[in-house]
Amino acid sequence: MHLSAIAATALALLTSPIQAECYTTGERWGDQRSDAYWVVQGMCAPQHVSGYFAPDQTKYQCIDLADGKKGEFWVQWRGQASQVLGDGDCVAGLLNEVNGCDLGGESVHFGWYFR
Secondary structure, three states: OOOHHHHHHHHHHHHHHOEEEEOOOOOOOOHHHHHHHHHHHHHHOOOOEEEEEEOOOOEEEEOOHHHOOOEEEEEEEEEOOOOOEHHHHHHHHHHHHHOOOOOEEEEEOEEEEEE
């Protein structure tokens, strides 16, 4: 990793507060919460929504769930330099939105945006 990437990552860690918000409208997870768990496990792979990110790059997946519902999942790196999101960190970030909010939500954790 280049010194500039290390410095940008350190700056993001030191200056980016953790922000989180649950949605107040929309469809409840209901019985699809467990489906969403397995979907997140499968999509947090470099060919989907984890892996390498350029600054401000967003990765998105829309997945059909049971009962005609769909799950939309977004991950974005908001740092200054490129960064790699590991599969485990991707799973943890997206499952926070599934498990922490009945209607879904969004959060920023040290430069990583999850929705």
